Amino acid sequence: MRAIFIGHQTWLVEHGSTRVLIDPLLCEDFGLVDEHRIEIYPPRTVDAAALSDIDLIFLSHEHSDHFDIQSLNLLPRSARFVVGATIVEPVKQCIRDLGFTLTQVNDTEPMRVGDLSLRFYPADPKTAFWESRVTQVHIEEDELRSNGIFIAVDALVSEVYKADIVEGRLVPPKLVIVSNNSRVSPPGAFQSLENWGKNASDSNRKVGPLGIGVLSAVLTSYMDDFPVQPENIALCGGGFIKRLGGFAAFPFSDQPTLSRLANQLSLDTNIVGLLPGEAFTLDTDPGPQAVIDWVQVDKVQHNLLIGELDQFIDARKTVKVVASVRPDVQDAQAYEELLRRAQAELQRLAKSLMLFITGRKVLAMSHYKGSKLGPKRIIFSFVSHALGRQDSYALNLISGQFEAEAHNQLESLVALYPFGVCLPLVDFIGMVEGDLQVWDIVGVSVQSWFENSIFDGLIPFFYSYYGENGSPELLAKIIGRSMRNLTVCP
Amino acid sequence: MKLTMIGHESWSLQAGDSHVLIDPVLGSGFGSDADRQFAIVPARDVDLQRMPAVDGIVLTTEHLQHFHPASLRRLSSDYGHLLKRKVVYVPELFPGAAEAIVRACGYEVRRVDTQAEFVIGSLSLRFYMPCTEVLFWDSRVASLHVEHQGREAVFIQSDTRIADAYFADVNSGAVAWPQVMVMTNNFQCSGTQGPIGLDNLLPVPDQRYTRLSGLRLLDEIVHKPMRRLNQVPTLLLAGNGYRDPFGKMHHPWSNLELAQICSELSLLRAVYSLTPGESFDVAPARPGEPVDWICASDEQVGPCPPKGRRHTISLDTQRIKAHLDEMARTWLITRYGQVLMAQSNYLGRPVGPCRAVLQLTRDDGVGQQWLLDVSRVEFVEVPDECERAIKRYPYGIRVDHGDFCKLVLGELQIWELLNLSASQWYVCDRYDSPLAFWLEYYNEQVDYGRALRSYELSLVTPS
Numbered sequence: 001m002r003a004i005f006i007g008h009q010t011w012l013v014e015h016g017s018t019r020v021l022i023d024p025l026l027c028e029d030f031g032l033v034d035e036h037r038i039e040i041y042p043p044r045t046v047d048a049a050a051l052s053d054i055d056l057i058f059l060s061h062e063h064s065d066h067f068d069i070q071s072l073n074l075l076p077r078s079a080r081f082v083v084g085a086t087i088v089e090p091v092k093q094c095i096r097d098l099g100f101t102l103t104q105v106n107d108t109e110p111m112r113v114g115d116l117s118l119r120f121y122p123a124d125p126k127t128a129f130w131e132s133r134v135t136q137v138h139i140e141e142d143e144l145r146s147n148g149i150f151i152a153v154d155a156l157v158s159e160v161y162k163a164d165i166v167e168g169r170l171v172p173p174k175l176v177i178v179s180n181n182s183r184v185s186p187p188g189a190f191q192s193l194e195n196w197g198k199n200a201s202d203s204n205r206k207v208g209p210l211g212i213g214v215l216s217a218v219l220t221s222y223m224d225d226f227p228v229q230p231e232n233i234a235l236c237g238g239g240f241i242k243r244l245g246g247f248a249a250f251p252f253s254d255q256p257t258l259s260r261l262a263n264q265l266s267l268d269t270n271i272v273g274l275l276p277g278e279a280f281t282l283d284t285d286p287g288p289q290a291v292i293d294w295v296q297v298d299k300v301q302h303n304l305l306i307g308e309l310d311q312f313i314d315a316r317k318t319v320k321v322v323a324s325v326r327p328d329v330q331d332a333q334a335y336e337e338l339l340r341r342a343q344a345e346l347q348r349l350a351k352s353l354m355l356f357i358t359g360r361k362v363l364a365m366s367h368y369k370g371s372k373l374g375p376k377r378i379i380f381s382f383v384s385h386a387l388g389r390q391d392s393y394a395l396n397l398i399s400g401q402f403e404a405e406a407h408n409q410l411e412s413l414v415a416l417y418p419f420g421v422c423l424p425l426v427d428f429i430g431m432v433e434g435d436l437q438v439w440d441i442v443g444v445s446v447q448s449w450f451e452n453s454i455f456d457g458l459i460p461f462f463y464s465y466y467g468e469n470g471s472p473e474l475l476a477k478i479i480g481r482s483m484r485n486l487t488v489c490p
Numbered sequence: 491m492k493l494t495m496i497g498h499e500s501w502s503l504q505a506g507d508s509h510v511l512i513d514p515v516l517g518s519g520f521g522s523d524a525d526r527q528f529a530i531v532p533a534r535d536v537d538l539q540r541m542p543a544v545d546g547i548v549l550t551t552e553h554l555q556h557f558h559p560a561s562l563r564r565l566s567s568d569y570g571h572l573l574k575r576k577v578v579y580v581p582e583l584f585p586g587a588a589e590a591i592v593r594a595c596g597y598e599v600r601r602v603d604t605q606a607e608f609v610i611g612s613l614s615l616r617f618y619m620p621c622t623e624v625l626f627w628d629s630r631v632a633s634l635h636v637e638h639q640g641r642e643a644v645f646i647q648s649d650t651r652i653a654d655a656y657f658a659d660v661n662s663g664a665v666a667w668p669q670v671m672v673m674t675n676n677f678q679c680s681g682t683q684g685p686i687g688l689d690n691l692l693p694v695p696d697q698r699y700t701r702l703s704g705l706r707l708l709d710e711i712v713h714k715p716m717r718r719l720n721q722v723p724t725l726l727l728a729g730n731g732y733r734d735p736f737g738k739m740h741h742p743w744s745n746l747e748l749a750q751i752c753s754e755l756s757l758l759r760a761v762y763s764l765t766p767g768e769s770f771d772v773a774p775a776r777p778g779e780p781v782d783w784i785c786a787s788d789e790q791v792g793p794c795p796p797k798g799r800r801h802t803i804s805l806d807t808q809r810i811k812a813h814l815d816e817m818a819r820t821w822l823i824t825r826y827g828q829v830l831m832a833q834s835n836y837l838g839r840p841v842g843p844c845r846a847v848l849q850l851t852r853d854d855g856v857g858q859q860w861l862l863d864v865s866r867v868e869f870v871e872v873p874d875e876c877e878r879a880i881k882r883y884p885y886g887i888r889v890d891h892g893d894f895c896k897l898v899l900g901e902l903q904i905w906e907l908l909n910l911s912a913s914q915w916y917v918c919d920r921y922d923s924p925l926a927f928w929l930e931y932y933n934e935q936v937d938y939g940r941a942l943r944s945y946e947l948s949l950v951t952p953s
Contacts, residue, residue, distance in 0.1 A: 186757050208722035211755025212705070212713040220702050220709065229701050251757060261751050265704025267679075267742060313757060 001116070001139075001147050002281040005274040006295055007040050008065060008239025009179055012051070013139050013149060018114025019054040020139060022151060023066040024075065026051075030068040030240070032478050034485055036325065036440040038065075041241045041249055041305065043298040044276040048074035050294035056080045056113050057100070058120075060153040061134045062091045062468050062475065064439060065240060069482050072098055080113070084120050084135025088468045090476035097483060105135070108160060115142050119170070123155030128455060130463035131155045138173060147282045148173035150230075154181060154237075157226060165227045172228035174282050175272070179237030182214040182252055183443070188318035189247045192442035193459055196422075197414045197449030201316075214252045215262055219271065234272035234280060235259055241305070242444055245319040249309045322445040324424035325436065328386040335384055338429050339391055342382055345432050346393055346402040352465055353378065354400065358419055361456050363397065368418045368451075378458070379405060379413050379420030382428055391425075414449050421448040421458040431466050434477035438462045491642045491772035493670065494781050495764035497530040498555055498731030499648065501672075502781070504542065505638040508611025511547045512634065512646065513556035516565070518787075519732065520558050522902050522947050526735045526910055528555070533787035534766035538569045540783035546610035547578045547597070550617075550648040551631040552588040552941075554903055555732060559591050559949050566596035579608055581617045581632035587941035591949070604632065605655060613638055616665065620653040625921070626930045627905075635665055642773045643668040645723075647711075649676065657718040668723050669775045673711045675729040675748060677703075681740035687908050688925055691880060691888075691915040698920065704743055712752055712761065724775035725752070727763045734909045802892035803899065807858075807871065813898055814848070814860060814869035817931060821846075822867055826927040829918045830864055836884040836917065846924055847883045849874065850891040858891060884917045887924045897932060900943030904932035 001015040006026070013020045026046045031037035048071075057079050060066055072095070081100040083092065095102050110117040116139055123134040134155035140148035150161070150173040164170040183191035187201035199206065219233060238253030252258060259273025272280050277295035311317075329335045353359050362377035376394035380402065383390045392405040392413065407413055410422050423446040430436045442459055450457030468475045494502040501512040516536045519527040544565075549557055566576060578597045580589065582604060589599045602608045604619045617632035624631075631650035637643035643666040645656070659665045679699055680689045690696060716722055727745040745763035752761035762777065764770060767784035770777055805813075821827050830845045843865035851857040859879065860869040879886055889897075889912040896902040902910075908925055916923040930936070 184757070202721055204717050204719060204722050207757050208716045208759045209708075209712050209725070209752045209756040209761060212708045212752065213717070215705055215755070216709045216713065220706055223701070252755070257754070261754055262702065262705060264747070264751055265708065265743070266702045267704070268700050269702055271702075 001141050001149070001283070002279045002289065003149055003175065003177070003234070004279040004292055004295075005234075005236065005276055006046060007042070007044055007276040009153065009236050011151065011177065011236075012054070013116070015141055016115050018116050019051075020056045020058065020113060020116065020118065021051060021054045021075070021079070022058045022137065023060050023153070024051075024057060024071045025065065025068050026071040026074055027068065030065060030071070031440070032064045032067075032069065032475075032482050033436045033440055034482065036436060038240045038242055039248075041239050041253065042275060042302040043305070045296050045298070046276075047294040052076050054079045056082060056118070058082045058118075058137055059087070059091075059095075060084070060136065060151070061086075061131070062088055063154070064437065066153070067091060069094065069098070069479070069486060072100075073486055073488060077101075082111070082118075082120070084122065084133075086122065086133040086135065088133070088472040088475065090472055090479050091468075093476075094479045094483060098488060108164065112142070116140065117142055117145075119164075121158035121161040123153075124157060124159050127155040128460075130460065130467055130469065133469065136161065138170065140171070140173070145171040146174065149175045149177065149282070151177045152179065154179050156222075162225070162227055173230055175232040175234060175280065176223070176226070176230045177234045177236060178218045178222060180214065180218045180235050180253070180255065180258070181237045182217065182250070184210045184214065184251050186251060186313045188316060189312070190319065190321070190443065190447075191250070192439075193454040193457075194443070194447075195449055195454070195457070196410070196447045197451075211252045211258070211261075215258060219262060219269075229269060232270045232272055232280070234274065235262075236274075244322065244444065246308055246317055247312045247319045249305045251309065251313070254306070321447060323385040324426050325441050325445050326424070326426040326430045328424065328426055329384055330386065332387065332389075335387055335389055335425065338425050339382065341429055341432070342380075342425060343393070343402070345428075346380060349465060350395060350400055350402060352470075353395065353461060354397070356461050356464065357456050358450075358458060358461050359395075361451070362419060365418060365451070369415065373418070376403070376405070377417060377419065379417045379422075380428075380458075381405075381408070381410070381413060381420065381422040382425040383422065384425055389425075410447060418451045419449065419457055421446060421462075423447070431462070434471075434474035437475075437478060438466050491636075491638050491644060492769050492778055493644055493672075493726075493772060494769040494784070495728070495766055496536060496784060497534055497766045499646075499674065499728050500556075501646065502541075503613070503636060503644070505642070506612050508545050508613050508638075509542045510610050510613060510615075510636070511544055513550055513648070514547060514561050514565070515555070515558040516561040517558070520554050520948075521735075521906055522554075522944055523896075523906070523910075524950075526906075528732045528734055528906070528909075530731055530766070531733050532765055533789060534784055535787050537783045537785075538565070538572070541569075541572060542783075543572045543574055545574050545613075548610075548615065548634060549578060549580050549584065549592075550634055550646070551581070551628075551650075552585050553627075553631070553649065554905065554948070556648070557588060559595055559945050562592060562597065563595040563949055570596070577610075579610070579615070581619060581630065583619075583630040585630070585938070585941055587938050587945060590942060591945040595949075604653075605659075614640075618653040618656045620651040624651055627933050635668065637666040637668075638772075640666050642666070644670045644672065644772050646672040647674045649674055649729075652715055657715075661718075661720050667719075667721055670726060670770060670772050671715070671723045672726045672728050673715065675707065675711060675727050675743070675745055677707050677743065678730065678739050678741060681738055683736065683738045685913045686734070686738050688914070688920045688923055688929075690920070690923075691886075691913055692917070694917075696920065704748075707743075708748065708752060722759055724759055725761045726770060727752075727761065731766075736910070739909060803895055804892065805895045805898060810850075810858075810860075810895075810898075811869060811871065815867075818862055818867050818869055820931060821862070821927055822864060824927070824930075826922055826924070827864075829922045830862070830885060833884050833917065837881060841882075841884060844870070845883060846885040847875075847879050847887075849876075849879060849886065849888045850894050851888060852891050880915050885915065885924050887912060887914045887928070889913075898940075900937075900940035901947055903944055904928055 004012040029037040077099045105120040185191040235255040241248040255273030259271040262271040375398040378395040381392040393402040394405040491505040519529040521527040645668040749763040844861040846862040848860040859874040
């Protein structure tokens, strides 16, 4: 059995003539909103014709870096399409509308596919909320159960899976595939979960041996309670870039480099880091394998992007926050109309926000930056750079309502309130009304600040409230638009 | 400020006219036994005649890789003119026997409390001790913070955990932020010749060496400390700068290799390591000019095969038994004893009250075997079972008879014994093992008389 890396988190597992495709991203970019597609890194082309005989497609969850409609459209409808029990309805409908026969798996019983057995597991409930719908998969050879691969995707390892190993129902896998989605932003750059209250250019989140933390997060602490250390761990993920102002590839996303360094530090486990088009073979004596010429890395562009990153860091460049992802409003009237809609939305979300972790955290606080906190503790600030307007609203814990806030500069807001977000009004409304997804604007036009953990702030709130967990109808709208633009292939 | 590596964890620190020596081991090696010295590597010659005059000496611990009485005496008697003041500064729990030896070498000893400032020339220094979560044998080791005119500072971890108080002091501005931090890598494992240190004769996997142990090491000594400081310093890696005489000890990663790996995994902060004679300029946090009084030695030391039997004092059986019975009581009332008490089965068979065995081996004769009987709290001599013992008893120590006598008499320190001729097997966590107990039981601070003898002997060995 061998696992072929196609890019980001897309894998093709082959054994004999059986071929299973996981989370297919097959284009040079991906994204559910056509205007905001994101480039895959390292850049590569995939000839989807080579996949015309695959037996099964597995979709682990509905995030756009795993679920790409344009890619699915290129695949044979004869392949069986499998999803886990927690997948949302709009995605299932889309798959059916594309012409696939959908199987929804509700248990962990083995599914025979050719010479392979597949089992599907729900992610550990302690996983970050926005990844908690992930279904993980264990694939093993029928004839040799010790040849197994476990793909963990973007979630903590399933407790049910670990129990199956501990209690002897499963042979421990020889290869575990983990995803490295670290986003370490060097000075001058920023990422989706950036804390704008604490991103001084020499802070310990931007400078220093942070790559060790990245590796530890995916290779040691992540695997600490895995019952049997696997012989091999493969790194994937980190495979996309939002190119802004000379900064594209994030540091510590180059899996071959990371695996080389990790192997130097390992006395036992073998760490695998592949480029798209490379494969890892489980058997020690595999015999001749078909060459993978249908995935081609654009080496020139790859080196250019690597050089760009090095230059960005060395020259201490900075990335400007994008003025807006959606086209900005052009007149005051349009702005006022959007602002009214935003105010209505704030009233609608206030209760959920107070029950969400952000609300609970601010309730538990009494002081911030040395001063006693009043009842207003969370800020939403909307801007229009084209018009030079900014309007801010503070959540008042006494009234449970948002109130207009006089302070407007980001710096003063950060100084006074422990949690907040500042973003273009058009992007907020775009997200609220399902014209784009939160993933399209974070790390681009949004600035957020928070205390303590990255899981406590307003971006996680957006991921949950406006993502598929809280608002599947928004996802349905986005999928609908994407499908209308698509020429459905037979 | 200029930090120069003398060898292993010995440092020369200069700022303006002030010059401090830290943990100076100035000869080719250290060790209680003249025939079995631990050699400093890479080998170097320290030309004391050309060394700048010294304002003071600081010791972070009495461990023999840091505290070398022979070096101190040589400085004092042969190069006394280079010592502006003959003062040695030590942490608050420095053992009395070690202090006595330092005075005997011609120095005044100043004992300084944790976190209290002391001044040498134009340098301000402080010891930091973590006080909690430290292995017993490292519980007296202090880290050292040195600053110059409130602007430049360097921190030397030494062989202990970094105290929480240090991070708090730096982040609050109570002490100057260190541009440079020297972090310790003492990761060692057994090579092909058999187990060293606390490693296990039983072929069971040890957590210490599995699951990406090098990455865990770097997380401990490089990543986690860096994340506790608001402003990120430049790191220097030190440690493992010696070899055991028989080459049993293996260093899986050199400091240079680890520094290179860390640098590749770092943004805007390289990680460095120094060889003897190389220097680091603290303020710009960059390598500086090497010094002319330390240079690489032409002859590099290789492992030597064990020499023929030396004449050793052998303790008689009665004396050994008396010593062991004393040990038995301490063993059993500590958590090491609890581990023995809880072990009722081994290899599928019940074990009786005899759970731990001590095998004193002899090259030229039959060894002596003692069993620890937990129901009588004493050691009982029995005929030597040789290789069969490891299959009968869950815990055991095997050590050369002569070396064991030397240990008891203070002619060999326990740490040396672990890396020369002692080995063990156990079915518990490595830090609950029999030799871990011995590391505590024979520790320098526990027995004044034995420690004093050990230090006196080290003055006699060639430096």
